[in-house]
Amino acid sequence: MSGTVADEMQALLTDAFAPTMLDIINDSAQHSGHSGDDGSGESHFTIVIEAPVFAEMSRLARQRAVIAALGDIVGERVHAVAIKASAPAA
Secondary structure (H helix, E strand, C coil), X not given: CCCCHHHHHHHHHHHHHCCCEEEEEECHXXXXXXXXXXXXXXXXXXXXXXXXXXXXCXXXXXXXXXXXXXXXXXXXXXXXXXXXXXXXXX
C-alpha cells in the first residue's frame, strides 16, 4: 500500500470497525532521538477511535482488537501506539 503509515492504519481500522470517529495522531516528532525513533518520522502514534463494536468490550479487549486489526504495523514498522478506544455515548 502506498502512502503513509497513518493512511494505512486509517484504512485498516475503518475496514475493521466502521468507526464513528477516528483520529490518528503522529507523535513521532516528540520522540526524535529517543529509543524506537528510526528516523522515518512514523515511529510513534496515538489512535483515538470510537466504534459501536467496542460497547461490549473491556478496555483491554478494545486495545487488543485495535492491535490485531493493524497486523504487522505495530512492533514491526511502528515502535509505539497509544490507543484510546471507546464506544459512542448512548
